[in-house]
Amino acid sequence: EAQVTQNPRYLITVTGKKLTVTCSQNMNHEYMSWYRQDPGLGLRQIYYSMNVEVTDKGDVPEGYKVSRKEKRNFPLILESPSPNQTSLYFCASRGQGRGEAFFGQGTRLTVV
Amino acid sequence: SQQGEEDPQALSIQEGENATMNCSYKTSINNLQWYRQNSGRGLVHLILIRSNEREKHSGRLRVTLDTSKKSSSLLITASRAADTASYFCATDRGSTLGRLYFGRGTQLTVWP
Numbered sequence: 001e002a003q004v005t006q007n008p009r010y011l012i013t014v015t016g017k018k019l020t021v022t023c024s025q026n027m028n029h030e031y032m033s034w035y036r037q038d039p040g041l042g043l044r045q046i047y048y049s050m051n052v053e054v055t056d057k058g059d060v061p062e063g064y065k066v067s068r069k070e071k072r073n074f075p076l077i078l079e080s081p082s083p084n085q086t087s088l089y090f091c092a093s094r095g096q097g098r099g100e101a102f103f104g105q106g107t108r109l110t111v112v
Numbered sequence: 113s114q115q116g117e118e119d120p121q122a123l124s125i126q127e128g129e130n131a132t133m134n135c136s137y138k139t140s141i142n143n144l145q146w147y148r149q150n151s152g153r154g155l156v157h158l159i160l161i162r163s164n165e166r167e168k169h170s171g172r173l174r175v176t177l178d179t180s181k182k183s184s185s186l187l188i189t190a191s192r193a194a195d196t197a198s199y200f201c202a203t204d205r206g207s208t209l210g211r212l213y214f215g216r217g218t219q220l221t222v223w224p
Contacts, residue, residue: 004154030210031209031210031211033210033211033212035214040216041216042200042214042215042216042217043155043200043214045211045213048210048211050209050210088152090154090155092155092212094210094212096209096210098142098143098204098206098210099160100145100157100160101145101147101155101157101202101212102157103154103155103156104154105153105154106152106153106154108152
């Protein structure tokens with residue numbers, strides 16, 4: 001089954017404690033991206049990757065890091081989380097054919 | 113930057129009625145897509161319409177695209193309570209490979 005898997009689904013952490021949200025896809029897609037969703041603001045792109053070792057900033061990259069060492073994985077790293085990064089995060093992947101994007105189930109992050 | 117803007121922000125109708133949501137965008141596109149999101153869950157792709165298409169159907173969904181007005185509409189006919197969700201349009205500009213630009217969404221509520 002084609003899917004994008006994010007982990008964890010829920011995470012509560014404290015300010016400044018580094019964390020990683022993992023994302024994996026099984027469709028051999030070239031393109032992967034991270035979004036955050038906040039009430040009234042829709043989906044805002046954090047980072048995206050067009051292929052292995054190729055990443056670029058989206059619209060709200062501050063405070064986040066990503067890496068793309070393998071095609072299937074695209075982890076999101078928060079080196080020093082702050083309360084304003086409390087949000088619902090989604091990973092998505094998309095193939096080269098400009099078709100639909102596939103989304104993960106989401107990670108609800110709370111930073112206290 | 114967000115490309116699409118959905119209108120209205122919220123829509124409330126009775127079961128059996130039709131629901132129409134609109135999306136406007138600012139730049140030329142390769143294709144436009146509509147997604148659905150149940151509360152707090154990942155987005156699910158509904159339908160894609162290419163820039164050279166004017167109308168597309170899928171079950172109870174009808175999408176139109178007017179590239180001269182840079183707008184699209186999503187019509188859900190004979191709505192059901194299970195259609196209650198947020199609906200997002202996303203544009204593929206064609207310039208940045210793989211990237212989709214999402215609007216802020218329309219929250220549809222269908223009352224039994």
